[in-house]
Amino acid sequence: HVQLVESGGGSVQAGGSLRLSCAASGYTANLYCMAWFRQAPGKEREGVAAIYTGGGSTYVADSVKGRFTISEDNAKNTLYLQMNTLKPEDTAMYYCAAESYCGRWYDPLTPMYWGQGTQVTVSS
Numbered sequence: 001h002v003q004l005v006e007s008g009g010g011s012v013q014a015g016g017s018l019r020l021s022c023a024a025s026g027y028t029a030n031l032y033c034m035a036w037f038r039q040a041p042g043k044e045r046e047g048v049a050a051i052y053t054g055g056g057s058t059y060v061a062d063s064v065k066g067r068f069t070i071s072e073d074n075a076k077n078t079l080y081l082q083m084n085t086l087k088p089e090d091t092a093m094y095y096c097a098a099e100s101y102c103g104r105w106y107d108p109l110t111p112m113y114w115g116q117g118t119q120v121t122v123s124s
Helices: none
Strands: 002-007 010-013 018-026 033-039 046-052 058-060 068-073 078-083 092-099 118-123
Touching: 002 092, 018 033, 018 092, 018 118, 033 078, 046 068, 046 078, 058 068
Parallel strands: 010 118
Antiparallel strands: 002 018, 018 078, 033 046, 033 092, 046 058, 068 078, 092 118
16 A cells, blocks of 8 residues: 655745645555646646656656656655746646556556645735
């Protein structure tokens, strides 16, 4: 069983920054891809960014490219999402997810495990 626990969400004004964290525990040996998704009210869940664990490739959605950075600390089994220059349209619940591989990292049907989510609210 794998547990994913997000933290770091909050309220910020447009142009501000937040860093989300996702602590992973349990049997993660076969989960080579970690990702962030988000879901705004009335919208579908969408992939934001993903990373192959162990220092591999990263992927970022076009909507956040140049503003969001995904990273990991393997020693701490923790995934991060640094979010800069936040916009009101970034307001959503952000979820950490674990997948076997990153081939379809953006597809919300792909992850095997999900965190409970952390709310990000950006005001104009």
